Amino acid sequence: MIKLPISSYRCAFLAIVATLAASVAAIAAQEPESAAPIAVVSLAGYDQWHENVAMIGELSGSPDLAQGLEAMLKIATANQGLAGLDKTRPWVAALIPVGPLFTAYVCLPVDDLDALLDVVRPLTANISTDRGVYKITLSGGQAVYVARRGDWAVVALDPATIGRAPADPLALAGELPKKYDVAVRLHVARVPQTLRDLILAQVDGVVAEQAVRRPGEDEATHAGRRTAGRLASGMTKTALTEMDEVTVGLVLDRSVRRLTAEVLLTPKEGTSVARRWSEYADRAPDESIAPQLRDAATVNFCSWSSVLSQPARNALQATLDTFRAEALRDVERSARPERSELDRRLALSLFDLADNLPTSERFEGHVGLIPRGDRMAVVAAVGMEPSERRTAQAEQLAAALAECYPGVNVGVETVEDRHGKVRLQRLSRPISEVTQVAEDREMLTRWFGDELELTFGIGTRHLYFAGGYDGRNALKRILAASRAAEGTTAPRPLECSWALTEGLRVIASLTDRSAEDAIVRDTAVLEQSPGKDHIRLSAEPAERGIRISLELEEGVLRLIAPVLGTLGAGY
Structure with a gap:
């Protein structure tokens, strides 16, 4: 059995609570025109993660890993565990626009919100309620707001954000909970123009720096850096203007003991990227x-x-020119x-x-x-x-x-x-x-x-x-x-x-x-x-874009499982 100081458990649990509430930053003063999320996060339910950890423990030679983490959780919550939480359903979070910036909310599946609040009560400075909205003041002074909506608990940084959560968070997540243990979908097309402009300005600044010739630099190397900078700038602009969605997901298939990470890139219909990628299906x-x-x-x-x-072809040619110049310099030296x-x-x-x-x-x-x-x-x-x-x-x-x-x-x-x-x-x-x-x-x-x-x-x-x-x-x-x-x-x-x-x-x-x-x-x-x-x-x-996948089979998981087990035990 894994034995760690009780203070470690409390710190870990507080960190989880704080992260759920405040992982995504600032709130602006004005309200957005639409509450459609810029990003959606899906996290498998507790029971599924428990089974995943158990499999990692078995592969790593630590068959008690899942039970050890369960014991850690009970110690951190005064033997209450996660009472009130529905362990069978997934968690959903969303990043939504507020003016030029963002706020976020997290939807936790619950069957008894009061019981779940009792679990976290010893770890907080105070819990108060106002018209069905609970204000949880953490030990560091930060406030988190929680309210029940159907069989979900909505957690946010301010009461107004709670009202913007949908009645059915699973509809927001779509197919993500069924396909992945954890997934993030970024709706690039919904990113506010102010943020797009900020990102492009930062990229253009880096490109401008790369355009300056360095002391002792030959023309071929300088040209290569300039071309690479222009390519990076062009790719960033293309991503911000022509991409519709980017989805990143991770799933552990316990039936075949295989870990798969996927990235799905979906461009807007009718864009140059969509036309170029469609050629792959017609070759x-x-x-x-x-x-x-x-x-x-x-x-x-x-x-x-x-x-x-x-x-891209220009960048490839510039890269070859740079390598050629380097090779000829090596010959001279x-x-x-x-x-x-x-x-x-x-x-x-x-x-x-x-x-x-x-x-x-x-x-x-x-x-x-x-x-x-x-x-x-x-x-x-x-x-x-x-x-x-x-x-x-x-x-x-x-x-x-x-x-x-x-x-x-x-x-x-x-x-x-x-x-x-x-x-x-x-x-x-x-x-x-x-x-x-x-x-x-x-x-x-x-x-x-x-x-x-x-x-x-x-x-x-x-x-x-x-x-x-x-x-x-x-x-x-x-x-x-x-x-x-x-x-x-x-x-x-x-x-x-x-x-x-x-x-x-x-x-x-x-x-x-x-x-x-x-x-x-x-x-x-x-x-x-x-x-x-x-x-x-x-x-x-893929149906509307390109899917990039990384698969690790059972034997590879056996090699890395001890590292994953150590990370789990290190909390």
Whole structure:
């Protein structure tokens, strides 16, 4: 059982009460034209949270965690617990406009308000009543007002706000209580213009600061900062003018022991954002290597497919220009002047090839880590518009690499993907020729085998890269599988997956002994939930916008549950 000082319980309970009443700030003098909320918060009922905590306790090896927190609550409330509170229904809070600013109210489900007031009475300085509205004066002197409306208790910072709460708070929350344990919905379109102007003024101020050239700063870096600032300003203005709602929710699915966090972005209908995002639902089936790479990359897989606005493409180009300038400066500062011209040619060849990225409206790519015994191969693909110039650029890069690193073996072969021929260029060098330091040779051999290998391929619509152990053969197999496959569903805007158990096993075989023990311990925890050790991040079209999701499976929860349990016990 968790044992803590009684003063800690009282402070915690007072903090909860104060937070419910006063978490959102100021009240202006004038009344708003509408009481429609700017933000709505939904919190699952007490019983549901109790079950969630019990599951976290079980996963963390602290099966008494929920009972311990229950005991803490009883001590803080003189053994009354939460008498009067309906523990089965959710809590609802709202942020509403008052002139240019805001106030808030919280709706607590109750079956006996008097009993609930008796629970908090010992923790307050005074409780008085006036025409059905209770004034609760906290120990610090702050006043909170409470009134019953049906089977709800409305808590606010002033009596007038209580009257603006709806008779049915669940109607205000909509589907949030059914989908999430805790959720916040921000109605961006209802944000007062005065606040919009304030936010934009702050952003414009930061952009103006970034536009000032710093001492010793080259033009490319300065231009990159200016472009990034303009992009941030444009994105903020777009969000404030074209977004309708932003919803953030968290749910713990106890049936499958999975934690999911979601962000739902909903633009106003007819806006440029809505039109651009609607393209995701109308795309053709995926004809890249993504489906086959996903199947092979059982350690890690990431895929993205974005529609870039012109400002975003400009920002990407500015970023590449900044990196190019930094790389050339590093070459100039190099301690090896005899190699500076070779290194400079290599850097220019690399960035000339990368300059193809901002020319396409769609930014698409895929990367995966593929287990190869105790080692890993990495395979990647980047989508680009068809271009004969790109083939020449890739060949120049290969030539620059070979010239920069004498002794590198160069091999060329032709394979095919779904769009035609792919020219594969393989650069390799025996590890025995890379370094004469025994420890370095041993480490490189553990990672890569007997030779270092880099392969890149030039296709009609994609550039391919492969490295690690046996990366070239892994890429060839994936290209062959993609050529034989038919079109799949449209790719998601973003999809990433990490399998922790397999990844940690490979890492353990490649690291030194000092890190291996910790990895072995974490792997043992993950193995208690076989096949349920993934972290997944995705973005996909929703009914009116884009949904971004982060999922943690049972094994991952086992890893982090002790931390969550410690946080719970720390109150």
